[in-house]
Amino acid sequence: MNEYTDQSETVRKPRDSRNLFIGLLIAGLVILAGFFIYDHSKSAENIQAQQTEVAKVTTEKSNIQSSFDASLARLDSMQTANTELNNKLTSSNEEIAKMKTEIRSILNKKNATASELSKARNLIAQLNGKINDLESQIASLTQENDSLKQNVVTLTNEKQAISHTLDSTNVVKTVLEKKVDVASTLNADNITITPVKVRHNGKEVVKTTAKRVDKLLVSFDVNNRIIQPGTTDLYVVVIGPDGKPITTSDSSGNTFVTREEGSKTFTAKLPVDLETAKTKNVEFAFAPASHFQQGNYKIQIYQNGFLIGEKTRELKKGGLFS
DSSP states (O other), X not given: OHHHHXXXXXXXXXXXXXXXXXXXXXXXXXXXHHHHHHHHHHHHHHHHHXXXXXXXXXXXXXXXHHHHHHHXXXXXXXXXXXXXXXXXXXXXXXXXXXXXXXXXXXXXXXXOOHHHHHHHHHHHHHHHHHHHHXXXXXXXXXXXXXXXXXHHHHHHHHHHHHHHHHHHHHHHHHHHHHHHHHHTOOEEEEEEEEEEEXXXXXXXXXXXXXXXXXXXXXXXXXXXXXOOSEEEEEEEEEEOTTSSEEOOTTTTTOEEEOSSSOEEEXXXXXXXXXXXXXXXXXXXXEOOSSOOOSEEEEEEEEETTEEEEEEEEEXXXXXXXX
């Protein structure tokens, strides 16, 4: 009986040991499987977290890029519309250029870090601050420009009014000058024409027949109450019996312009010194290139383009003993 029992216990012990080993092995596999499942779960969570972080960084980078693009658009708009301002704000433009370069450098990185993106965001904020300053200056300059434009409009209107007044004044002045010009024209009075013969001894005697006359002595007075002191030119036209102006060797081909008759040929040009409201006597002698002819000789005196006096003297046909 005891021998049987001892054998049973001997058989039971190896079986128990094998069962324990199998149990431990199964427990180890379960633990190992649990570890792999846990590790896989953790890896999946890490991957998910990394993907989430990448997506977050990508989104932030995209937002920063959009913000940067918006800032550049504002800046370009100001630069396009305010070329003069750009020239005046050189120092600000240089600072802005540095910021733009640094921001672009960060955004162009494929693997920009969160720290770098944060720096880019701060730079964009500073850039927007600069842009705000520029916009304020533009607004101020625009207001000044509008004020200047308004002043220009006002000054232009005032100039036009002054020009209109000046034009009116010039018209009145011209009219007055013309009136004064006409009013200052001389008057010729006391015109005398004396035909004379010059004897061999130089003595001059008055003659009335054409063939006895060597020259005509013309005398007249001129005056004007308002003429300014100075020298003026008198033009004398001698018209012969044939109705044509007679010229001398000194006046041949010379003409002057009248106010009403156009250009005329003159016989003599006489410069005369005048004084205001004083009478001046003028004399000159006329001798034609050939002999005097029978008929009427008309003397016309012009000054300032006007005919101021005229007189006619007849030279008779001489008889046999005249």
